[in-house]
Amino acid sequence: MIVVTGASKGLGESIALRLGESGHRVIGLARNISGMTIEGIACDVSSYQSVKAAARQIKKIGEPIDAVINAAGVASMNLAVTTDAGTVQKLVQTNLVGTIYMSQLFAPILIRQKHGSFINFSTIAVALALKGESVYAASKAGVEAFSRVFAREMADFNVRVNCVAPGPIRTDLLRGVSDSQINKIISQQVIKKEFQKSDVCDLVELLLDPKASSLSGQVLNIGGV
């Protein structure tokens, strides 16, 4: 069984659908699960109690969890000086704190199994220090740091933690970002190509493959930086 957050749209939805097609039982977590085509549990990752309730519900299913994929996230492209306090709070609470809550509260299940993997999500904006994404990048830099350290904490229990950092992928998060801005970011990647949601799904599947059992504590930049 695989748990995917942010499964109602964007990358989370694509990953959940792909893993379902590959034969995994996928439980999608999202604030709004109406209309989701996969098995879903309503959960707001920014709320500790909400994540705790979801973890309890999933534990009761009694099936091993192969992976927890923390794809839930929000974005706001703005200069730090023009970002309001509420947006700062929301970005950090959802992207960073949400990832931490999911990791803390699902870890005991994976530790008990002595098996499993966490896949968290960062962004190319961290590595490239993209202007206009300071708060978003800060929240995701936190996710990268958390993932690297958490990987060491989990290694003794045979649980792996990795982080995927996509470049510009056409999802709702990129709404309002112009083609020229997207092309400018792509021009800074090692592979100067616009990658798709399917490329992210491929990398997630690669990380879940037993052949990736040597990888933990890594940040994998799609397209390279």
Place this chain on the structure above:
Amino acid sequence: MDIDQAILMVKEVITGVVEHKALVTDETHLIGGNAVLDSMKLVEVCLMLEDIADENGFEFDWTSEATMSKSRSMFRDIRSLSEELVNQANG
């Protein structure tokens, strides 16, 4: 569950986790400089107590704010952990 039962149970769990390599008394420190458990073993203890709580029909919450505080932590010693277990068992 009363305090004596809880102390007995916690001692048994910890003695098992440390593989009988340390003397476990009511005052044995679980965190800090003189602790008998490293962080990995502490997690193992928590999971085992979670199982015991489950068998006894209550939930053992080891993620509270007081969990790792040196002065207030339930992991100060065997007695404080046992007291917390009884508190949680009795709701």
